[in-house]
Amino acid sequence: MHNTAGQAPSQATLDHLPLDMIIVGGAGDLAVRKLLPALYTAHLHGTLRPATRIIACGRHPYSRDEYIAFVRDQAQPFIDSKNLDPRTWDSFLALLDYVCLDASDAAGFERLRRACQEGGQRVFYLATAPTLFTAICDNLAAAGLVDGSSRVVLEKPLGHDLNSAREINEAVGRRFTESQIYRIDHYLGKETVQNLMVLRFGNAILEPLWRAPNIESVQITVAESVGVGSRAGFYDGTGAMRDMVQNHILQLLCIIAMEPPVSLDPDAVRDEKLKVLRSLRRMKLADIARDTVRGQYVGGAVDGEPVPGYLQEDGVPAGSATETFVALRAHVNNWRWANVPFFIRTGKRMARRMSQIVIQFANPPFSIFPEAQHNHTNRLVIQLQPEESIQLQLMAKQPGSGMQMLPVNLNLDLQSAFTERRPEAYERLLVDVIKGRLTHFMRRDELEAAWSWVDPILEGWRLLDEPPLRYKAGTRGPDAAAALLARDGMEWVE
Template sequence: MTSSTELDTGLPLDMIIFGGMGDLAMRKLLPALYMAYLHGNLPPSTRILSTGRQEFDRSAYLAHVQEHSRSFIAESNFNEQTWNGFLNLLVYVRLDVQQAADFNTLAEASRGGAQRVFYLSTAPSLFITICDKLSEAGLVDRNARVVLEKPLGRDLPSAIDINEAVGRHFAESQIYRIDHYLGKETVQNLMVLRFGNSILEPLWRAPNISSVQITVAEEVGVGSRAGFYDSTGAMRDMVQNHLLQLLCIVAMEPPTSLTPDAVRDEKLKVIRSLRRFRLADIARDTVRGQYGHGVSGNQEVPGYLEESNVPPDSKTETFVALRAHVDTWRWSKVPFYLRTGKRMARRSSKIVVEFANPPFPLFPETPGGVANRLVIELQPEEAIKLQVMAKQPGTGMKMQQVELNLDLQSAFQQRRAEAYERLLIDVVRGRLTHFMRRDELEAAWEWADPIINGWGTLDEKPHSYAAGSWGPAEAFALLARDGFSWIE
């Protein structure tokens, strides 16, 4: 295991994962914790306690981890000796969250005097029960921290209920509402790009910027999550959290400092400045879609209604596109186009900031105008590209778009940690900046709920789109009305 700088805490760590046998724990959390261990970013005497309902002894649990988690660690990062050392940190505790006695068993397994981090990788409906029983078992103290996975609730009332219940046992400074998009290197780099460079800040406003696009496209379908997804949909699963958080970072004013509350105060102002949707706005400025049969990854795939555990008459959206407005001086009349969907043409997450054309068309022969864009790619690769116009070689003054490309992979020699690894280290070290505050979360639901309720009032089926496409035609018409098009 490599060395690291001195850690912030002197306490041993007990990381306790509820839902520790689940998909998220195996694919993301344990590999992220292995990477943190590999690079010396876990405190000495760390233990990772995974809870589940299965009747596993230690050897059966470790075999399960070997089978379901090991493959999510890149071969370039795998070291057999380090992996075996990491496995020695793992403890399995059989626990049914409905049984108070099982929490007493967990209390016996946890060490007195350790800093406990409770990671709630379960359905949000279990958060209240888990926190109540943790407190009853005497597991919550002033050093404890709790991590809440999204979506936190399914609407504003349920989010308030969860926040109230968790807040009875944990102070706000102990609560980490996680959105893994905020752990991505390029998202955090956006803060530096905006506020650390005098070139961009004077231009980062209307009328210099004509539009902003935020796309989070997934190639996969709902798969084994169909039962959960059908009661959730793309608006709750992606827009209310991931896309809205990206919008906040693009649109926020400079914070007075990088302290957690200073940054989150500015993000909250953005959410509260979002124009609320009336029913007529919902009908005009939002598009719901649902993928049908198609071809993805060179294979035929079923439509959403053909997935197992999906009702044949489901109206749940797997795609959302909408036009939003931030009603501030900086963003007056600048549309923000948000788009997310499953079974899209490819996996792609990006932010596109389109700058306004020059006021006088000096080069009128240029097709499509003078397109200057800042493209921030989040996945599958992370990069920042500035698209500018340049003269084509030869006679005449014909122009062509070229890219000034900051390849973050080659620009820095340091290893680039994955989002969950970075955020888990932040939790251990008590850094709250990249986690949502309660008022921020509730303001997001205040904006999203009228859209979801409006769809219920309109009672229309989602527009169909073929799996492997870029979504329904209506999403392209949404931008075409304003003279824009999606940047793929």
Template sequence: MTLSTESDNALPLDMTIFGGMGDLAMRKLLPALYMAYLHGNLPGSTRIISTGRQDYDRNAYLAHVEAHSRSFIAAENFNDKTWDGFLQLLEYVRLDVQQAPDFGALAAASREGAQRVFYLSTAPSLFTTICEKLASAGLVDKNARVVLEKPLGTDLASAIEINEAVGKHFEESQIYRIDHYLGKETVQNLMVLRFGNSILEPLWRAPNISSVQITVAEEVGVGSRAGFYDGAGAMRDMVQNHLLQLLCIVAMEPPTSLNADAVRDEKLKVLRSLRRFGLADIARDTVRGQYSHGVSGNQEVPGYHEEKNVPPDSKTETFVALRTFIDTWRWSKVPFYLRTGKRMQRRSSKIVIEFTNPPFPLFPDAPGGVANRLVIELQPEEAIKLQLMAKEPGSGMHMQQVALNLDLQSAFQQRRAEAYERLLIDVVRGRLTHFMRRDELEAAWEWADPIIEGWSTLGEKPHAYAAGSWGPAESFALLARDGYHWVE
């Protein structure tokens, strides 16, 4: 099966992965490119060039791919002949990004007239250097594209600095700021759910909606990322990008078209309408947490301070919950609750739309709580559930909540591509809709920066929560005072 396309790229493709020996390249990028190759979604003349500082020849590099990447391809998708064909696309160039002469070797490996895509799977601090040296080596032309992996900066100032530096060599239309959550099928389906169904759009506003929850819970701890993570924390790592992007799609106005800028214009309006936090708001409406020793997956796991490369006095948050508002007519007085954390009870990402209860209690025996919810599950399974009240069988008018379930896995026969595969195909075909524009990124930082600075000013330690739980008790109190609870 071949995924539908808007247009096929007529140029041969040279995709260069900086950080090509790294964890992301091996676990996500190469398996995604294999799947794109398997299903005929790469140009006929494609080469994938990985760079790294290891002094490997091509055979040693291919052996590394066999050892570290092949296992991340599902068994039902693996085919020896296809895999061998895919390996023929792979090249390796030894390259230290600080050494300008090394870019000469990359230029020698690049084909004249090819569609050049540069995937920067490196620390953001290297983005400027890489782009400058690519330009100096004559590798940036009007057809070139650059993919910037998150995090894009640590605050607004550093994000502007990166954008300015990359923008010296690439036009905005050539820059793909990737957030893999925007490649998830259910996230993209949210646009259709909202704007393709007249039954929902009239209700998608205050006062019909009483609250919105967005949760991205991870079962894993920081693991090998502790060195990076301790300088970032959950706000920078998850809220400022993933959760805000989900919020934008939930809250945006209908775009005038599916043109990339039309969609991103509406998302930008949401970010600019997010209510800013003062110190009193931060103290009242945000919760920081840090996991302690506990049990996850039936195994004892260490607390954050016991992880390798984590300072014993670290105040870095591994959990954030907050309440915010969007100051527009559509969302006036509707609270948006955002939550993310590591070492949570289970891996779960979902959006919960809670509708207002009927204005008159006609059925006195109705159970308490929210009568109607729309639950959009993003992971580990992708599904949409509409929770309604229904009469229990038997005499009387006793009610019970039931769900209309749309299991997207079984509803469609077509294969469901993974997020990175879908987004990489978008890059190759020049589709920018599901990538962040510069002003989007900077607007997100403008909102997030005062919260991070406020936490520093307040100087409070994150609340402890046991690994394998749903986070600190204070996050439940955050919703309870408004009469809500987290939907697990």
């Protein structure tokens, strides 16, 4: 089989065409909680094309009116109340249509073709299990829905391992060119993540210091206070390593560690990220046993409320050994990052929801302040959620006699520094898809390089055959995660 996409028109040409945004899985959790609210907000602020229609597809036999009633009931609560204008909401609902189809049934895709606007551009968002991607793309092509202007958005996780990721890439690549494929990672749509590029490469004061030996260590934490909830069926076959580390966290690591790209051209940026992924030191079995921690939460309390353990969650098999927490020590084997440890941590049911990056600068080679010789004097803390901020921690003299030092923070509060509206991550990325901006989406070789690093760790855990360490819900994870840093005289920044 061959690629059926054909020659792509210019973006300027596409901007004048009608647009059909087609969400396969349009009645699913992702569509309800994220995609439809994001598209509504884009509609509210005028960033959708005037001739845009949103066609949801799913197996449930909704009529159009029934689907609109479903969206009113299920999606509206996920829209920020300050953005919910009744007239605009009604005009958004008027954009919606629904087509009942099954991924393996060609007849449904013929109904979809008839529902699409004549001569328009089609963007397909596959908000389904990746196992359905092949059948969906083949049926889209067979129905004549794929041409040079079409784009396809692939939701994570893309594969279960390297081989399955390659199979998905091959299957989608038979129907769409690489420039038409948008592998989405919503972390790359966050304002502060995109601001990392400007922080690093737009400030001459930081770039000369952004390397060993000036930087002592890097921490990346993505902590969630929630459990698996209704996702147990998916999550138990996935785990924290596949769900968070292989995509979100490695993408953050790439932006932190990459060399300056020659431009903001998508391939220039992604070339440098690929070099980082290929430079990650591969772990052998002894490294995996020493430098990785797997955990699973047990019953505890979050925000003062009792919560069940992972094994007590609905849909989790008895005795499951799936990890809900991962901490590990990684190294980037190149000159810039020689001997700088990257500490990664992610988990569910932790003490609080927090995503942050901590750049720990090295201590001065000699201190004239004896009491400060063991202090970590300077660190850059980049907070991604729940609030977005950047703090540079410096040392200052405490008022009074003597030369006692205390840390003080220079704060960049992104909420107050700029008055412009800050689109939510999915809204920003969906608009990027419509406008043909690939910079913040993963390329095929990036995805496969990430799996090439993660796969040996997963295999090592299988060979070691050790159960995940237990940690109480509402805590910071297993004690072994703290010990991972303590060996180097460090600790997690909370």
